[in-house]
Amino acid sequence: MLFQGYDMARLLVKHSRRANSSNMRIDAGEAMNRRTVSDGRLFDTAPMHSTRPLRSTTVQRGDRSLGWDETWDDVLASLAVRTDARPGRVSRIDRGWSTVWFSPPSGGTAAGSGGDVVRVRNIGADVAVGDWVVVSGDGERVEAVLPRHSAFVRRASFEGQRAESHTIAANIDFVFLLHAIASPPNQRRLERELVLAFDSGARPVVVLSKRDLVEDASEVERRLESLRAVAPDVEFHVVSSFTGEGLDALRRLAAGYRTIALLGASGVGKSTVVNALVGDAVQRTEAVREGDQRGRHTTTATNLVALPADPVGSAGWLIDTPGVRAVSLWSSGHGIERAFSDVFDLMDHCRFRDCKHEEEPGCAVRTAIDEGRLDALRLESMKRLVAEEAALEDEQKARLKAEDRRGFRRRKT
Structure with a gap:
């Protein structure tokens, strides 16, 4: 049976194999401590590239208090740069x-005073907030x-049939996914x-804000459990910016010059x-609306913001981003397998390897749904995301083929 035009049984088998691969079983905390992604390799969405010919020499290291660590030392040592x-x-x-x-500047934002700051052209360079870059000696x-x-990275825009990616933040240790518990x-x-x-x-860390706007503790717990049901292996924090509840726990995650998006x-x-x-008031805010307890859109640019130092003097960094209205997939890594790990664990116990999880006998997923251990909407949501990822892969392959054909025609002329 096709799902949005795709053979869902075939796609689910592919994802199930990825979920059971050895690379998927690396502990997320261990990977974070190594500052590598889950499969143990250096993340390469931004391959090292140069915008002009460079002369080989030794260049000074980056500032550790900005988040620099030894993994960049070897890369920098091998890079040909001007003195x-x-x-x-x-x-x-x-x-x-x-x-x-x-x-680090002293003001906390990109416009902060003090520190050593320069504004440079990035023409020809794929740069995002949080990137480590090598700047020319003239600062140009x-x-x-x-x-x-x-x-x-998420899908950003379209040019006709062409999808574009948008890197929101780079070189991050944690992603705080903010939801208002008052909604x-x-x-x-x-x-x-x-x-x-x-x-x-x-x-990922889920942060539930506006705790002070919900007086009923049982309602807070109900909404918290509703979100925990779709994030079984993820850390949660309930916070209030007005009372300070839960904020210290968030600051501790950033200690050690870590970066949070x-x-x-x-x-x-x-x-x-x-x-x-x-x-400090580094970002403009607006009052919430009475009807839905939501604020107005106030953040218009992505900024790297300095967080205060902890008692031992080790500060952290925060990348604040504009509100994201549409959340569209871009890459095809292990994100689906990790986000739906509970569903893939159930799939391992189905009688048939190519189970569609619909009416097949011995389907552990349908049994879990019938027994109330899994929401049927969660299974459908996963299937939609699997189909969306497959469509994205097809689109990217078609784009590469079209570019190859254009290049071949240019070489012939």
Whole structure:
């Protein structure tokens, strides 16, 4: 039987094999400590590239307090750069220009005072906030982009039939997926966010904001459990920016110069959470609406923000992003298998390897649905995402073939 035009049994078998691969069984925490993605390799969504010929020499290291670690040392040592080139971290992107920090500013945002900051052209370089780049000695341009440990990437826009990707944040350790607990739980959106977060190579954490707007503790627990049902292996935190509840736990995750990407829909309180974590009004906020307890869209650009140091002096970093209305898949990593690990665990116990999980005898998935251990909507949601990923792969293959044909015609003329 076809599902949205695809042989779902064949696709599910492929995903089940990936879910059972040895690469999938690496502990996420262990992978994070190694600053590598789940399959143990250096994340390469941004291959090292240069915008102009460079002369081989030794270049100074990046600032550790910005999140630099030894894994970039070897890469930098092998990179041919001019003697006066410097590595820095991108804190903001503005229409072909990058704001790059060489040392932390004192103001907390990309416009902060102090520190060593430069604004450079990034023409020819695929740069995102959080990237480590090599800046020319004259401070005029980005000359090279270092490989990324991780990157949160989603489908951004279309040019006719051509899909484009958008890297929201690079070199991140955690992805905070922000939902307002004062609003009805949106399980389907969280599932999509988790797929992207797992694909990023970072560790997802669900943060439920606006705790102070829900007086009934039992209602808080009900909404929390509703979201936990679709994120069984993910860490949750319930916070209030006004009372301070839960914020210290979030700050501890960033300690040690780690970087957190904060993502969520418009109006869930991202800017308020950022201000509360930083301890200063670094982002503009608006009052919530009475009807649905949602705020207005206020964050208009992605920024790297400094978080306060913990008692031993080890600070962290936060990448605040504009509200994301549509959550569309882009890559085809292990995100679906990780986000739906409970479903794939059940699939392992089906009698038939090519089970469609519909009416087949011995289907462990249907048994779990009948017994109330699995929501049928969760299975359908997973199938939609599997079909969406397959459609994306087909589109990308067609695009590559078209580009190859154009290149072949140019070579013949």
